[in-house]
Amino acid sequence: MNKKIIAMICIAFIAVLGGCSEKPATLGGDFETSAVLGGYSEQSPPLPKVISDETEVPVVQSSYCWGKLGCADYVGGSTLLKKKMLAPTLVNAGADIKISFAYKPAPSKMYVQRFLEDNAIDVPLKDGHFDAPKERGLYYYGISAF
Template identity: 35%
Template sequence: MRKIMFLILALSTFIINASCTWNKLERTKPPIPNIYIDSVEIPVVRGTYCWYESADYPSIPEIVEEMKPTVVPGNSKFNISFHYTPRPSNISIARMKQGEEKLYNQSIVIPSEQGVYYYEIDARWNSDNLEADSFYASVIEVK
């Protein structure tokens, strides 16, 4: 009987530790936001971040070079949301047209001019429990 109780106790301890470790590992990367342009969901990749750990990635457009641009209409609304608590304290968005070096900050409306555009999102968390930041990138094509 003692062996069975010891086995149950050991197994319970293992399961609790494994789930705590899994939860800790799950939090080592920042959440991916949802981006919609009108009703079209836009794929997003995580870039450089400083969360519970840090990672460096190339900047746009390199980080999205393997992604096929999502085709969207011009003059559409760019919507971003995080389903994570706490929500970011600050979000900034930068846009770069393919072949250009100039960045346009705080873009919320998709341009009407046809072309491929890269978007970089910088999300920052500043709360009592979390001081972190993360960059994200996506690519669209206006037709």
């Protein structure tokens, strides 16, 4: 029997973007082009794409500071997900989870944390990848990209 875990990649990952750059990032072109690609618009920063096996995991925008958009502060964790009514995404235990951004330049630093109650645990990230836990459960994650 193939074990499954529920990975609420807070997003079920809560995407926390700390792209405090002086100019907005673009996807190899002008601002109008990047407004359509990579989840980036004049009203919001780009969101990461999160994939496990061939399943795309939904992502929810959380607090950010982003160029001309300035900063926005959102409630985090499970409260944000409940408000967005985002269903958990099932992934295989120990599955590879990949995080990427469709805009250029890509973030030079990216961090992932798993949230459990009021505690945040750093998750090792290698080349934009990490492994889902082997234990069955509901997991909340946050991504910070700079």
